[in-house]
Structure formats: C-alpha cells, structure tokens
Amino acid sequence: MADLKASHPTPHLPLVIGNTRLDSMDPGRVTSVAPFPGRDLAPALAPLGLAFPPPGGVLKSGAARIVWAGRDLAFLMRADAPPGLVEDAAITDQSDAWVWVHLSGVDARAVLARLTPLDLRDHAMPVDGTARSTINHMQAIVIRPAAEAYEIAVFRSMAGTLVHELQVAMTGVAARSALV
Numbered sequence: 001m002a003d004l005k006a007s008h009p010t011p012h013l014p015l016v017i018g019n020t021r022l023d024s025m026d027p028g029r030v031t032s033v034a035p036f037p038g039r040d041l042a043p044a045l046a047p048l049g050l051a052f053p054p055p056g057g058v059l060k061s062g063a064a065r066i067v068w069a070g071r072d073l074a075f076l077m078r079a080d081a082p083p084g085l086v087e088d089a090a091i092t093d094q095s096d097a098w099v100w101v102h103l104s105g106v107d108a109r110a111v112l113a114r115l116t117p118l119d120l121r122d123h124a125m126p127v128d129g130t131a132r133s134t135i136n137h138m139q140a141i142v143i144r145p146a147a148e149a150y151e152i153a154v155f156r157s158m159a160g161t162l163v164h165e166l167q168v169a170m171t172g173v174a175a176r177s178a179l180v
Helices: 042-048 083-087 108-113 156-179
Strands: 015-017 020-025 030-035 058-061 064-070 073-077 089-093 098-105 129-135 138-146 149-155
Touching (some): 015 156, 064 129, 083 089
Antiparallel strands (some): 015 020, 030 089, 064 073, 098 149
16 A cells, blocks of 8 residues: 655745745635525524625635635634534535635735736725636636735645746746846
8 A cells, every 4th residue: 555645736926026025825614615505694603603604705804814715605713613514505515625825015906916817906996805706727716815915715736737827927927026
C-alpha cells in the first residue's frame, strides 16, 4: 500500500510583487448550505448570530461568517453547522474541496481586474461583498474583506493554476506601474 503524504496546495506562497501580496488563507471549516425549497433558515442559524445571506452578501458574527456562494447556496465558515440546520438544508463539508488565497495591496484590484469579468469598483463590489465568477477559466468565489484586499477560492485541484495566473497578473501590473 502506498504511503501518501498530504501536501499544502499553495507551497510557493507568500508572494510579493510590486504593490501586491498573495498569501495562502485558511478559511477554517467550510460547510455548504443549500436550503430546501420554502425553508426558512433563520431559526437554525440564529444560535450562531447569523442568517442566510442575500445575493452578494457576507454576514459575520464573531469569527463565524456565512458567504453567499451562488443561487440558493452559501458557505458557512469558521463555525460548525448548528444541529437543526440539517432539517432545513442540504449541508456538506467543503473544507478540503476549495483552495483559498488572500490578495492584498494598493494594486490588488488592478491585478484581479486582469483575470475576472467582475466589476470591482466600490459601488459594485463593496467591502464585505462577494461574487461567484471566474478567474480566467476557473470557477471562483471572490470576497472583498477590506478596501484593498480580496479572498479568492477555486477548486483545490486548480491551486497551482490560480497561483500562476495571479503571479503573471501581479508581474504585469507591477511592470506597468514601473513605467509610470
């Protein structure tokens, strides 16, 4: 029998190029929450101080947060699913299914704009906003936790590609800034 060893999905991080930094991110436990039709999740999520997020929304309570991840889908992060939630929603552990990175710095928006069709301006993607989109050809979730920062999640199998794409974009933005 093979003796398999777990490896980190983003071993070459952190990475700093120009005015941008890319770090690995540990989102803690990630549980997908998909409400059954017509079910109200407010009572089940109330013990956490959370509710089901509106489209594009991120709700926080202490370290826990719930992030809109698509139509009738949210990710509960850094908290265990309350026991009653399973009665009203399909829940699955997504902790090992996604890789998360944190992109920050003055040029973070310019870097990300090279890779996604999202409107990243403040009015379209406010702080504590989220969107489901693509990073080049990869399905992604993009969260804006601060004015000059983004959290990006893609399927774990695409970790190397995500880091490569971001590194190329970071290099391009830094080169352009050096010309000005």
